[in-house]
Amino acid sequence: MKIVLVQGDITEQRVDAVVNAANSSLMGGGGVDGAIHRRGGPEIVEECRALRASRYGKGLPTGQAVATTAGRLPARWVIHTVGPVYSRSEDRSHLLASCYRESLKVADALGAGLVAFPAVSTGIYRWPLDDAARIALTAVRQAGSAVAEVRFVLFTSAAYAVFEDTLRALG
Numbered sequence: 001m002k003i004v005l006v007q008g009d010i011t012e013q014r015v016d017a018v019v020n021a022a023n024s025s026l027m028g029g030g031g032v033d034g035a036i037h038r039r040g041g042p043e044i045v046e047e048c049r050a051l052r053a054s055r056y057g058k059g060l061p062t063g064q065a066v067a068t069t070a071g072r073l074p075a076r077w078v079i080h081t082v083g084p085v086y087s088r089s090e091d092r093s094h095l096l097a098s099c100y101r102e103s104l105k106v107a108d109a110l111g112a113g114l115v116a117f118p119a120v121s122t123g124i125y126r127w128p129l130d131d132a133a134r135i136a137l138t139a140v141r142q143a144g145s146a147v148a149e150v151r152f153v154l155f156t157s158a159a160y161a162v163f164e165d166t167l168r169a170l171g
């Protein structure tokens with residue numbers, strides 16, 4: 001698997017699947033979630049609403065992932081995953097790693113070869129970037145997925161720099 005880092009807006013990526021840092025309601029929110037729904041249009045939230053009604057009455061659990069159409073985004077699918085809120089008193093890193101693993105499982109089931117990820121949980125959910133980068137990069141490498149390319153799309157130059165340093169440090 002090739003791992004590529006870019007700085008940019010994930011809603012502009014021409015890829016097979018874009019991963020959304022959603023919340024468990026699947027009904028949209030701020031940050032990358034808001035950007036994906038704004039740019040992707042109402043088709044995505046309509047499918048999310050149907051998923052809530054059929055499979056996830058209580059919401060999508062933290063660490064899990066599910067796919068919908070990508071609407072008007074230049075991608076085929078959006079894979080929604082729910083990152084954990086960062087906690088200083090409780091180690092939730094297994095849940096953050098699970099977001100990446102489960103998203104890649106969904107991508108494998110879809111046959112997606114090129115998948116773009118944001119830095120899940122590092123915005124509104126406050127996960128420190130360096131720790132989140134280490135967890136993310138380790139999880140995708142160890143996932144054993146058939147995805148050919150994982151593209152991390154970092155919104156800020158600071159996030160890009162942290163991912164670059166972490167990738168180098170992991171060797």
Ligand code: ADP
Binds near residue numbers: 009032083122155
């Ligand atoms: P969470 O609730 O999981 O923390 P956020 O959307 O608040 O999710 O933040 C996750 C990361 O996504 C943050 O690093 C934020 O800077 C970044 N982000 C926000 N908008 C975009 C975008 N359009 N493309 C890529 N990354 C984005």
